Amino acid sequence: MTATEKIATQETATAKSVIAFPRISFWRTIVALIFAAGIYSMYARFALGLKASTNLTDPQPWGLWVGLGTLCGVGLSAGGFAIAAAVYILGLERYRPILRTAVLISFLGYCTVCVGMLYELGLPWRIWHPIVMWNRHSVLFEVSWCVMLYTTVLALEFSPALLEKLPWVRVREAYLRWHHSILIALVLAGTLLSSMHQSFLGGLYLITKGKLDPLWYTPYLTTLFYLSAIPAGLAVTIMAIYLCMRSLNVRVDFSILSDVSRVISPLLAIYGVFRAVDLINRGATQYLWMWRREETQLFWLEIVLLVLAPIVLLSKEKVRKTPQYLYWTCAVIVMGFMTNRLNVSITGLQASSAMYYTPKWTEFAASLATITAAAVAFRYAVIYLDILPKNSQPRRGLASHAPVHA
């Protein structure tokens, strides 16, 4: 069996098992279990309180929901603005076929962030307070406005995919015409807002001087957060499109993804160099070799996964050109990125808080359920909307279910 045949059989197998509606399949069972755990976590969080649903304490007031839900959620949603800017502002038409997917991922990513915020806040019904109560000295204030505005921009950017399905021709045409006229303004605003948002998330930790470990505390946290978000966001976009190709019967020119991956390694290299220069400038290199410290170990895990391994892997043409290899390389980048954000938000603050925080299972379950919900939404969007072009010949196992847009 050749590699392609193997992938094809796998694809059919996955497609078959996932799509047939009433059948209980492996993935459906997993999703159902995640949702069941998620519903219990929701109950625990909102009916029993933060103490019952989290392991958060006064010395560690921000945990997984901030580290994973917000910092990773926003960071990994950076693909949308990067691809939109590339297509509309730089005129790189080559990436237009994957634009909608990238924007959809970002939009859903931001939705998970907003939902996660409701879990995270002690008084979630006051989530609107920042709209009327302003403190412009607060980084978090800027962050909250960026979330609100950029989620709106993403919703507008993505809206044609939904509204073009409206059966009323005149409403539809009028909306699409209006959308066309504001599109470039949306993309410009989105690029700026999203850039600021990515940076300000790093900026949140500028005030933790003296608390955050020197391996991570730097006045350039803003720049570093921005520089690392773009390659990670692109990696997520590649992963999602690869999965669509494998299991959702869509047709994408793989060389587009290869080209995206060619951009990733220079971006990671710039990040790595910036990081190294910053560590040397601050005289923090002494901490690099204190192997006994957990901080040092996790720092190196982060550097290997986010910078070193991907740059080596992506330098090989075979990796860039083989879908499966590229997928796993992107997975490594995403893991490295998540390690970085969790290091800043949890590992780096552990020593000063004298508290060893491990998230409670309900914290994992709530985050996982939110992310799974976004993944399910993504899947159905790709199936029912025109996000990616579909193969005109539906594969067996898909025929009964997926509508085919020839």
Next chain:
Amino acid sequence: METTRAILVDITKCIGCRSCEQACKQIHGFPMDTEAKLSSTALTVVEEHGDRFVRRMCMHCEDPACASACLVGALKKTAAGPVTYDGSKCIGCRYCLVACPFSVPRYQWTKLVPYVTKCDMCAARQAKGQLPACVEACPVQASISGSREEILEEAQRRILNDSKYVKHIYGSDEAGGTSVFFISDVAFEKLGFVAAPKQAMPVLTANALGDGPTVILVGGALLSGLYWITQRRTQVALAEAREKSEKEGR
């Protein structure tokens, strides 16, 4: 001008009677059990470090990290000195807990409608001309209060006139200066005091926030410029193609 109030805690005088803790719990209606660490029902505690007693409480910074961090402005440095908390604005993000260099604010983790708790230097009592409850309760004047200038002068006088004191007033430059000061005859780091940065914490984020407008202006201009170039190139390419096809057509 209104005088800024401050508290001085002289660790050499504290006898560990915990009257301050009790007084604080009493006026807030908290359960009276002694607690080892600050909590949402203990806004000040007397910690034992060796044979010294160290009272912990909010430091009431001159330029507080918590107030700059609070996105809805629930935490405020008042002109009278205390850093106060307006629970009706709070959304429960807990960024103040993250931001505080002294790790003072506490959260009501067990409650379904949780708020942040911390000492407010009895702002309401002081406004009526009364002393903070803890200061009033201290039987040996280990804690005294007064205007910030008087209190700093007094602290200065004590550490200069008596050689047993460490020659530093904790709070004079920590986090850019506070309104609660400690003097001691044992090195502060041995008594559980953190080596807080000697600068006003909000400065750390002010620079990044100040960059915001610049980023919007410069970034906006840059992106618009790039977009213009892209548009121009498309137009030129289109015109060239048209010209070419016209020539060929002829």
